[in-house]
Amino acid sequence: MPRTVPPIAPRVVAPCPGIGFPTMEEAVLITNPAAEATSEHVKEVIVKALSSNLHLEVVDTAAPGHATEVASEAVRSGYGLVVAFGGDGTLNEVANGMVGSDTPLAILPGGNANVVCRNLGLPADIVEATGRLLNGLREHTTRRISVGRTGGRCFLVSCGLGLRPPGAHDAERDADARRDAAGRRTGPRFPGRHLLEAAFRAAVRDRRGRDIRIHLSAGGVAEDVAVALITNMSQLSYVGDHPVTLAPEARLDEGLDVLAMRTFPLSYVPRLAWSALSDGSHVRFKQVLYLHDLGRVKATSAGVPFSVHLDGEFVEDRTEVEAELIRNGLAVLV
Structure with missing residues (x-):
């Protein structure tokens, strides 16, 4: 049976002088x-x-x-x-x-x-x-932040390419497993808790020669990579209170940053984890491609789809993704 959204009664509010948005009453x-x-x-x-x-x-x-x-x-x-x-x-x-x-x-x-x-x-x-x-x-007190958008949907944290969380080979089954009887999402979401596991899986696939090559184009750079994260947040997860800083130069009021692995040797998994928890030196690793402050990122593959997640939710496998920046797109009360 179709679900109806409870209507919200219209409100007439006056603008707040000098601020440019309605009063918060x-x-x-x-x-x-x-x-x-x-x-x-x-x-x-x-x-x-x-x-x-x-x-x-x-x-x-x-x-x-x-x-x-x-x-x-x-x-x-x-x-x-x-x-x-x-x-x-x-x-x-x-x-x-x-x-x-x-x-x-x-x-x-x-x-x-x-x-x-x-x-x-x-x-x-x-x-x-x-x-x-x-x-x-x-x-x-408000602040405007930039967000990313791809396929008509915005993301605040990240758009991940090729980082396949556990069980994501069947998108519908994976989605159903995270919903209760009322259709609400339940349980942990990717990438937070499963980020390192997904990185390990990507490294294993890369070692076996099974990884899908993703052609990345952004900021005048065009390269083939194994996996990529598009974000404008520096800290993409947390281990307890310790931030996992994968994109150290990313800023909420700037453009999109890209962290990608040209290849993903298994030896890079612990090095990447340690760097993300400490000094952020992974952006200078030989196999790492790091791009900063971009307005648009395009990723394609030669007929073989790669996994895509937005803000922790596995979306689907795609052969093409184009992410764009919506600068100052969201007003946040801080």
């Missing part, structure tokens, strides 16, 4: 009940805290894509703020409904890694993050 809180660090009790506490400053409407996501629809409707209806409470996957969906608008997005961490939150310098602890959000409401 009317807000929508979008929550993912399946996110790893969320619970009904935590949500109730957050709703109570935010309701002291906002006229708040709360929407629980019910299926993949639901958060995008709700966020898009909130922007069209003139809400002054959209709050996303969940992990990086939930945040990706919410952002996809808001890119290009002046409506600010506020982030409350409810996932395992909370990569976007940490890259923005926001607290990964939900109590501290709620306090920071309330301070941001009082001061109206």
Whole structure:
């Protein structure tokens, strides 16, 4: 049976002088009940805290894509703020409904890694993050960040090429395994927890001569590579509180960076892991191609498809990907 999105009543709000976006008195809180660090009790506490400053409407996501629809409707209806409470996957969906608008997005961490939150310098602890959000409401402090887009879908963290997570040989089965009876995503998402495992698998395939060669074109450079990550965030995952800094020169207000392996010897897996956790010297490794501040990246293969993931979600195998930068595409409450 087709699912209907609960309508959001239109709001009439006045612009805030000198700021260029609506006042934040009317807000929508979008929550993912399946996110790893969320619970009904935590949500109730957050709703109570935010309701002291906002006229708040709360929407629980019910299926993949639901958060995008709700966020898009909130922007069209003139809400002054959209709050996303969940992990990086939930945040990706919410952002996809808001890119290009002046409506600010506020982030409350409810996932395992909370990569976007940490890259923005926001607290990964939900109590501290709620306090920071309330301070941001009082001061109206926002920041515009750039995002990437490919195939009509935006990504905040990364677009990965050739890094195949476990079980991704069957996209539909992999997607179904991450959803509960209500259709909500569950469990860990790639690349955070599985990044090193995917790198190891890529290295094994490269050693056996089974790796797909991806032709990468960007910034006047054209090379064949085994795997690639496209991002404008420096830290793409975390081991505990330790950041995994794969793209050390990437900045949220600049262009896209590319980290690619020309070939992927097994010996590079521990070296890459150590460098990403320490000094970032891997960008100068002989087999590494690193490009900075790009507006567009194109990847193709000679008829053999390669795996693609966006912000941790395996999408599908493709023979061509073109990623473009949307500069200053998203307003974020900080």
